[in-house]
Amino acid sequence: MHDALTGLRNRSNFMSLLRRCVTVSNEQRATTALIVVDIDQFAQFNNVQGFELGDRMLKHLSELIQQVARGHDYTARIGDNRFAIILNRVLNRGHVELAVQKLFRLLEVPYQGESTRFRVPVTLGIALCPMHATQSEMLLRRAEAALARARVAGLRHDYAPQISGDLDISAMWDLEIQLTGAIERGEMSLHYQPQVRPSDRRFMGAEALMRWNSPSRGPVSPDVFIPIAERTGQIRALTTWALNMALRQAAEWECDAPVTVSVNLPGTLATQADLPELVEAALKLWGSERVQPVLEVTESSLMDAERAFASLAQLRSLGVRISIDDFGTGYSCLAYFKSIPADELKIDKSFVRELLTDRANADIVRLIVDLSRRFGLSVAAEGVEDEATFDALREIGCDIVQGYLVGRPMPSAQLREWLATQAPLSA
Secondary structure (H helix, E strand, O other): OEOOOOOOEOHHHHHHHHHHHHHHHHHHOOEEEEEEEEEOOHHHHHHHHOHHHHHHHHHHHHHHHHHHOOOOOEEEEOOOOEEEEEEEEEOOHHHHHHHHHHHHHHHHOOEEOOOOEEOOOEEEEEEEEOOOOOOHHHHHHHHHHHHHHHHHHOOOEEEOOOOOOOOOHHHHHHHHHHHOOOOOOOOEEEEEEEEEEOOOOEEEEEEEEEEEEEOOOEEEOHHHHHHHHHHHOOHHHHHHHHHHHHHHHHOOOOOOOOEEEEEEOOHHHHOOOOHHHHHHHHHHHHOOOOEEEEEEEEHHHHOOHHHHHHHHHHHHHOOOEEEEEEEOOOOOOHHHHHOOOOOEEEEOHHHHHOOOOOHHHHHHHHHHHHHHHHOOOEEEEOOOOOHHHHHHHHHHOOOEEOOOOOOOOEEHHHHHHHHHHOHHHHO
């Protein structure tokens, strides 16, 4: 039941435990995270340094992995140079990031033997139950697929994209095929959710949200087709299209002052070297003095800070604002605020929705606002659905508010009509 070299559970034992943990997770509606850890270029290390030193590396990594696991978590060796950690009862993705970053910090300290010294280079793939899969075998496959995707993208770790639970594999495959060419066939469109200033409800801009009308299934949720696009490599083309379309349509809005238009930037694109070139090309085609482009990136996109920061700094030099989306749900490392190339923090709607009923959430929102002020950043809040929450955010000092209370996502033509009704507030 245990691996002879490392003392960790072997693959057979691990699969039994994973099935049990997934069953409990589904029954209790709790979240279980699976982290797959793989040593980079381990075969080459063995060939050059010898198998004895390779065994030391495996033992050393197994010891570090056990330091990451809590009392109710499980660790295992599931392949020659592949390990796994089952994190039970995690609160959210940010909780998982704490474990991931703890492992990376431990790995920064080189192994020191009597006559040798080395670091262990690893890549991680992560999948959560039930978000990414509700069966143990599928959860493992999705974590390993995330690991492979991280290697291709040059990332240290990555998460499995979320798949809607009401779609089977056959339906997902059909959607993958249909998504190819959706732009060219005119099936894609943008809807815009208005953003206002709390002090006077003045229209400040809108967030562009992609919509897909499939010829066979009708409207497909972004929660379904965005992960498909990320997994199949189509997200780059979709994002480029969305940026160009948003800039073109926003220039047609009749407003008394310059406005912003926000486009979501997937984490896989945030670190790509040619991203500034793509954005600059869009600005040359559709840029307007009356439209301020904003790119929204998630906190997890900033984990590879060296690459992401350089790319985002270049974007800011082009006149693009950077907004950190879903702030508070990822790995909020305060250290990167000293040099973070961003202009805005966007508070995640999970905190906003419970602002009036959960004191801890209210304190978190206030801390985010205070932190932003200290670092010269503006603050936006999404998911505002009632006047009481709107008033509370205004009192706290939030700069921008969006949500169903302000307006639901709508096509550009409908937004222009909505703006006409808001004229007294936009003056």
